[in-house]
Amino acid sequence: MTAQTILRAILVLVAVSHVVLGLLACLAGGGTVTSLIADIYGVKITLTPQLQHLIRIVGAFMIAIGIMAAFAIRDPIKNRAIVDGIGILQIIRAAQRVVFVSQIQEAFAMPPGRLYLQSAFFFALGLVLILLRPKARA
Amino acid sequence: MSRRVLALRLALVLAGAVPLVYGLAALLDARMLMNLTGLLSGAQYTLTPALDYARKPLGIYVAMFGALLLYTIADPARYRAVITWGAVLLIARGIQRLLIAGELHELFAIPFARNLVHVVYLCALGTALLLLRPPAAAPQAPGQWNRRRTASTVRP
Numbered sequence: 499m500t501a502q503t504i505l506r507a508i509l510v511l512v513a514v515s516h517v518v519l520g521l522l523a524c525l526a527g528g529g530t531v532t533s534l535i536a537d538i539y540g541v542k543i544t545l546t547p548q549l550q551h552l553i554r555i556v557g558a559f560m561i562a563i564g565i566m567a568a569f570a571i572r573d574p575i576k577n578r579a580i581v582d583g584i585g586i587l588q589i590i591r592a593a594q595r596v597v598f599v600s601q602i603q604e605a606f607a608m609p610p611g612r613l614y615l616q617s618a619f620f621f622a623l624g625l626v627l628i629l630l631r632p633k634a635r636a
Numbered sequence: 637m638s639r640r641v642l643a644l645r646l647a648l649v650l651a652g653a654v655p656l657v658y659g660l661a662a663l664l665d666a667r668m669l670m671n672l673t674g675l676l677s678g679a680q681y682t683l684t685p686a687l688d689y690a691r692k693p694l695g696i697y698v699a700m701f702g703a704l705l706l707y708t709i710a711d712p713a714r715y716r717a718v719i720t721w722g723a724v725l726l727i728a729r730g731i732q733r734l735l736i737a738g739e740l741h742e743l744f745a746i747p748f749a750r751n752l753v754h755v756v757y758l759c760a761l762g763t764a765l766l767l768l769r770p771p772a773a774a775p776q777a778p779g780q781w782n783r784r785r786t787a788s789t790v791r792p
Contacts (some may be wrong), residue, residue: 507747509769539784544686546686546687547739547742547743548684548685548687548743548744548758549684549686549687549690550647551739551743551744552687552691552694553690553692553739554695555694555698556690558725558728559694559697559698560697560727562697563697563700563701563726564702564722565720565721566704566718569721570717574731576714577715577717577718578705579704579707579715579718580718583700583703583704583707586700587696587697587700590696591693591696594663594692594693594696598689601685601688601689602689604685605685605686605688605689606686606689623658633745
């Protein structure tokens, strides 16, 4: 299996997960969003109308990132910048979870073990994307 | 550099810089975000602990969107697909703001007139990007990316 195949497989994971979660965030009702967040992230939230609006905006940007990842699957060399961007995004998201661990626990009652596990997963994902990205042209 | 390319690059600076600044403000400082939102949209809201955390992932996504649009300035022909998608997202955001104007007014006290300015701005910027983006390159056989790029970037 070549590095480019692995890179494409990871980009498929990124694209599908972002588009599906983004669509759910944008279109699902309040009850569905609350239960999905509890199932996926282990987070308990009280969904105020303002928070739901913010989640919808995050969802729109997640769809955008997912579709950009799809561009990169088609041509990773041409779209190297997208691979870089998504890799950096995953690493920053992972770092952010660790830095704001106490705030996340306080606001969402999220178990710390699950939080660190998710952070490690997203950090590894970002790192692999950066390591497997196509070489820059001379 | 032709006037069209210059206009496209200026539009990309505008389209990319605003989300980048807004995203970084959301990521780094709640007070800065509230001031910026108040200034641009006239929005008023109370930052609950959940809302205060949710601004951070939102900030990362918005900032990355802006950074990618700014990156396309270096080679708009190569990143035509990114420009197209950025334009579509801007127009979609404009239409969305128009459709949920009532919700925005009710939840965040955003005045209808101010919201309409945002709708026009987003749709106009997205349309400008669509009109100014480089023409699509002719289809090439797989593995001939370098030749296509050379052909699409060398312009009078």
